[in-house]
Amino acid sequence: MPSALEVSYGLDGKSRVQITPTQSTFFERQQPHPVQVVWKEWHGHKLPLFFDEATEQPWFTQDDDGNIILQYDLVASAFYLLSGWQEYYGKDRDPLGRFPYRASQQSRHRMLTKPLVNYYFEVLREAVAKAYGQPLAPRLWDGKPFATCLTHDIDFCQSAWKVAGKPALQKGNLKLFLQLALQKFTGKDAWFNLPEVEKELKKLNALGTFYFLPETAPYEGHPNADYDVASPALQKEISRLAAAGHEIGLHGSHGSGLKARQLRTEKEKLPASVAGNRFHYLRFDPVKSPALLEELGFAYDSSLGFPERFGFRNSYCHPFRLFNFKERQMTSVWELPLNLMDVTLNHPNYLQLSPAEVLPALMPMLEEIVKFHGVFTLLWHNENFSSYGMEAGLQLFREITEYVQEKDTSFFTAAQAVDQVQKI
Numbered sequence: 471m472p473s474a475l476e477v478s479y480g481l482d483g484k485s486r487v488q489i490t491p492t493q494s495t496f497f498e499r500q501q502p503h504p505v506q507v508v509w510k511e512w513h514g515h516k517l518p519l520f521f522d523e524a525t526e527q528p529w530f531t532q533d534d535d536g537n538i539i540l541q542y543d544l545v546a547s548a549f550y551l552l553s554g555w556q557e558y559y560g561k562d563r564d565p566l567g568r569f570p571y572r573a574s575q576q577s578r579h580r581m582l583t584k585p586l587v588n589y590y591f592e593v594l595r596e597a598v599a600k601a602y603g604q605p606l607a608p609r610l611w612d613g614k615p616f617a618t619c620l621t622h623d624i625d626f627c628q629s630a631w632k633v634a635g636k637p638a639l640q641k642g643n644l645k646l647f648l649q650l651a652l653q654k655f656t657g658k659d660a661w662f663n664l665p666e667v668e669k670e671l672k673k674l675n676a677l678g679t680f681y682f683l684p685e686t687a688p689y690e691g692h693p694n695a696d697y698d699v700a701s702p703a704l705q706k707e708i709s710r711l712a713a714a715g716h717e718i719g720l721h722g723s724h725g726s727g728l729k730a731r732q733l734r735t736e737k738e739k740l741p742a743s744v745a746g747n748r749f750h751y752l753r754f755d756p757v758k759s760p761a762l763l764e765e766l767g768f769a770y771d772s773s774l775g776f777p778e779r780f781g782f783r784n785s786y787c788h789p790f791r792l793f794n795f796k797e798r799q800m801t802s803v804w805e806l807p808l809n810l811m812d813v814t815l816n817h818p819n820y821l822q823l824s825p826a827e828v829l830p831a832l833m834p835m836l837e838e839i840v841k842f843h844g845v846f847t848l849l850w851h852n853e854n855f856s857s858y859g860m861e862a863g864l865q866l867f868r869e870i871t872e873y874v875q876e877k878d879t880s881f882f883t884a885a886q887a888v889d890q891v892q893k894i
């Protein structure tokens with residue numbers, strides 16, 4: 471295989487693989503959603519195409535010189551999804567300023583757990599293999615078929631006695647309340663439990679990523695951290711985790727996705743080695759956040775998942791670069807898509823799955839990640855490793871991680887996973 475593959479976007483009459491560009495003027499009109507979608511089958515999978523008009527042609531044809539002509543504009547469809555076009559030009563926002571799942575193409579076409587862009591690239595890959603007469607070898611993760619990033623947003627470290635204790639007291643469970651309060655006042659709140667999270671990671675032989683929230687003041691009535699990241703107790707935790715090889719990242723507070731100064735102040739409260747960010751409540755602003763993350767020199771962000779559902783918000787199961795619409799170019803910042811947040815599973819506004827329903831529900835998504843040699847990014851809050859978090863929190867974390875181990879994953883920190891992709 472030659473080092474430079476000849477793939478041209480447009481019919482140049484000479485490249486080994488040529489992609490027929492769309493005639494659509496969609497990208498000049500700045501509308502959020504394509505007008506029409508056509509569906510075409512690919513090895514038993516129906517794939518939507520956003521910028522093609524008919525599907526009678528085969529996926530690709532061969533010209534007289536043996537060059538392969540791809541008949542559909544998969545590049546335009548992939549760009550539409552990866553760039554977050556629908557989020558930038560769409561006006562829908564939830565009360566926290568987030569782009570809602572229900573307004574997405576993924577919801578409209580029920581394809582959130584299908585990484586469509588990976589399917590498009592698979593078509594392209596087959597075209598290249600055909601043009602060059604040999605298959606392209608898949609890229610693996612330290613020799614394993616896929617990677618898993620275990621990540622932990624640290625919102626609460628010292629209020630289990632209050633948050634979990636209050637309902638206990640209301641239900642008349644005085645014993646539980648006293649137990650939690652006692653833990654608190656002897657200096658060990660049930661959620662000051664990072665060593666327990668570490669213990670679970672160690673069992674898996676995995677290094678994790680811990681996003682710390684340096685803002686304590688509530689924002690427009692929404693709570694930020696219940697701890698002071700500068701306190702000796704927290705600094706000790708951060709040093710210990712970092713020394714053990716875990717990654718420390720920033721958990722940008724409410725509103726920081728819109729405000730460079732706020733985000734910078736927060737970043738400066740953490741070790742200088744911090745490379746990544748995830749916004750608290752996943753409050754990534756589709757218009758402002760990409761440029762802001764680039765301005766502050768972040769190597770990556772990992773906020774792009776829908777809080778309402780698990781799956782692929784940008785229809786892709788590998789890291790990709792965030793797009794700056796104003797500059798009309800990719801930023802230097804990578805996005806490590808977030809596939810599953812613990813809260814999504816049981817929150818009253820979200821899925822409300824029982825513990826027994828969780829793993830079977832996740833399997834089809836995980837299968838896709840394995841198939842495309844992608845990355846599974848999981849967010850499990852520290853409080854859900856304790857008995858005072860979500861129902862069966864620790865058990866579910868173990869079930870999910872055991873399952874990915876059975877599927878032969880390798881574990882990476884978020885920054886390592888992004889590095890790995892850049893190396894290739």
Ligand SMILES: [Zn+2]
Pocket residue numbers: 623624625721749750751
């Ligand atoms: Zn958070």
